[in-house]
Amino acid sequence: xxxxxxxxxxxxxxxxxxxxxxxxxxxxxxxxxxxxxxxxxxxxxxxxxxxxxxxxxxxxxxxxxxxxxxxxxxxxxxxxxxxxxxxxxxxxxxxxxxxxxxxxxxxxxxxxxxxxxxxxxxxxxxxxx
Numbered sequence: 001x002x003x004x005x006x007x008x009x010x011x012x013x014x015x016x017x018x019x020x021x022x023x024x025x026x027x028x029x030x031x032x033x034x035x036x037x038x039x040x041x042x043x044x045x046x047x048x049x050x051x052x053x054x055x056x057x058x059x060x061x062x063x064x065x066x067x068x069x070x071x072x073x074x075x076x077x078x079x080x081x082x083x084x085x086x087x088x089x090x091x092x093x094x095x096x097x098x099x100x101x102x103x104x105x106x107x108x109x110x111x112x113x114x115x116x117x118x119x120x121x122x123x124x125x126x127x128x129x
Contacts, residue, residue: 018066019084022058029054056112059085063120071128078121086113
Protein backbone atom coordinates (compact mmCIF):
# COMPACT_ATOMS: atom_id res chain seq x y z
CA UNK A 1 0.00 0.00 0.00
CA UNK A 2 1.14 3.44 -0.79
CA UNK A 3 0.73 6.09 1.86
CA UNK A 4 0.01 9.66 0.97
CA UNK A 5 2.25 12.01 2.86
CA UNK A 6 0.57 15.16 4.00
CA UNK A 7 2.53 18.39 4.06
CA UNK A 8 3.60 19.27 7.58
CA UNK A 9 4.37 22.90 6.85
CA UNK A 10 2.23 25.91 7.53
CA UNK A 11 1.73 28.34 4.68
CA UNK A 12 2.33 31.97 5.57
CA UNK A 13 0.26 33.68 2.87
CA UNK A 14 -3.18 32.70 4.25
CA UNK A 15 -2.01 33.92 7.65
CA UNK A 16 -0.95 37.29 6.25
CA UNK A 17 -4.21 37.76 4.34
CA UNK A 18 -6.42 36.72 7.27
CA UNK A 19 -4.58 38.87 9.79
CA UNK A 20 -4.58 41.84 7.42
CA UNK A 21 -8.31 41.57 6.88
CA UNK A 22 -8.84 41.33 10.63
CA UNK A 23 -6.82 44.49 11.20
CA UNK A 24 -8.95 46.36 8.67
CA UNK A 25 -12.12 44.99 10.26
CA UNK A 26 -10.95 46.06 13.72
CA UNK A 27 -10.32 49.59 12.46
CA UNK A 28 -13.80 49.75 10.91
CA UNK A 29 -15.43 48.40 14.06
CA UNK A 30 -13.46 50.89 16.16
CA UNK A 31 -14.75 53.73 14.02
CA UNK A 32 -18.31 52.46 14.39
CA UNK A 33 -17.92 52.17 18.17
CA UNK A 34 -16.41 55.66 18.52
CA UNK A 35 -19.06 57.21 16.30
CA UNK A 36 -21.87 55.44 18.13
CA UNK A 37 -20.63 56.46 21.57
CA UNK A 38 -19.96 60.04 20.47
CA UNK A 39 -23.28 60.71 18.73
CA UNK A 40 -25.62 58.85 21.08
CA UNK A 41 -26.41 59.04 24.75
CA UNK A 42 -24.80 55.68 25.50
CA UNK A 43 -22.68 55.67 28.61
CA UNK A 44 -18.93 55.29 28.34
CA UNK A 45 -19.29 52.22 30.52
CA UNK A 46 -20.15 50.33 27.33
CA UNK A 47 -16.85 51.12 25.61
CA UNK A 48 -14.88 48.24 27.17
CA UNK A 49 -17.42 45.51 26.31
CA UNK A 50 -17.83 46.88 22.77
CA UNK A 51 -14.07 46.97 22.24
CA UNK A 52 -13.61 43.46 23.63
CA UNK A 53 -16.41 42.20 21.39
CA UNK A 54 -14.91 43.91 18.35
CA UNK A 55 -11.51 42.42 19.18
CA UNK A 56 -12.95 38.90 19.49
CA UNK A 57 -14.96 39.32 16.28
CA UNK A 58 -11.86 40.51 14.41
CA UNK A 59 -9.85 37.55 15.72
CA UNK A 60 -12.67 35.24 14.63
CA UNK A 61 -12.54 36.79 11.16
CA UNK A 62 -8.76 36.33 11.05
CA UNK A 63 -9.12 32.63 11.85
CA UNK A 64 -11.99 32.16 9.42
CA UNK A 65 -10.24 33.77 6.46
CA UNK A 66 -6.90 32.11 7.21
CA UNK A 67 -8.30 28.59 7.57
CA UNK A 68 -10.60 28.99 4.59
CA UNK A 69 -7.69 30.02 2.38
CA UNK A 70 -5.50 27.25 3.76
CA UNK A 71 -8.24 24.64 3.40
CA UNK A 72 -7.27 22.49 6.38
CA UNK A 73 -5.94 22.54 9.95
CA UNK A 74 -8.47 25.05 11.19
CA UNK A 75 -7.36 25.01 14.82
CA UNK A 76 -3.70 25.54 13.96
CA UNK A 77 -4.29 28.26 11.39
CA UNK A 78 -6.97 29.89 13.53
CA UNK A 79 -4.82 29.98 16.65
CA UNK A 80 -1.86 31.33 14.66
CA UNK A 81 -4.06 34.01 13.12
CA UNK A 82 -5.45 34.97 16.54
CA UNK A 83 -1.96 35.09 18.01
CA UNK A 84 -0.66 37.19 15.11
CA UNK A 85 -3.61 39.55 15.49
CA UNK A 86 -2.93 39.84 19.23
CA UNK A 87 0.77 40.54 18.70
CA UNK A 88 0.22 43.17 16.01
CA UNK A 89 -2.48 45.02 17.94
CA UNK A 90 -0.42 44.88 21.14
CA UNK A 91 2.62 46.19 19.30
CA UNK A 92 0.63 49.05 17.79
CA UNK A 93 -0.90 49.78 21.19
CA UNK A 94 2.54 49.90 22.76
CA UNK A 95 3.59 52.78 20.50
CA UNK A 96 0.44 54.85 21.02
CA UNK A 97 0.64 57.73 23.52
CA UNK A 98 -1.72 56.07 26.01
CA UNK A 99 -1.90 52.44 27.02
CA UNK A 100 -4.87 50.88 25.21
CA UNK A 101 -5.46 48.14 27.79
CA UNK A 102 -4.14 47.62 31.30
CA UNK A 103 -1.08 45.40 31.43
CA UNK A 104 -2.73 43.30 34.11
CA UNK A 105 -5.50 42.32 31.68
CA UNK A 106 -3.35 41.06 28.81
CA UNK A 107 -4.59 37.55 29.48
CA UNK A 108 -8.16 38.54 28.56
CA UNK A 109 -7.01 39.96 25.27
CA UNK A 110 -4.94 36.91 24.36
CA UNK A 111 -7.80 34.60 25.40
CA UNK A 112 -10.22 36.50 23.14
CA UNK A 113 -7.70 36.36 20.31
CA UNK A 114 -6.97 32.65 20.63
CA UNK A 115 -10.55 31.52 21.21
CA UNK A 116 -11.88 33.77 18.47
CA UNK A 117 -9.17 32.68 16.05
CA UNK A 118 -9.62 28.99 16.76
CA UNK A 119 -13.41 29.26 16.43
CA UNK A 120 -13.02 31.09 13.16
CA UNK A 121 -10.53 28.48 11.99
CA UNK A 122 -12.98 25.65 12.60
CA UNK A 123 -15.76 27.52 10.80
CA UNK A 124 -13.36 28.49 7.99
CA UNK A 125 -12.43 24.87 7.28
CA UNK A 126 -16.12 23.95 7.27
CA UNK A 127 -16.78 26.71 4.71
CA UNK A 128 -13.74 26.05 2.52
CA UNK A 129 -14.14 26.30 -1.21
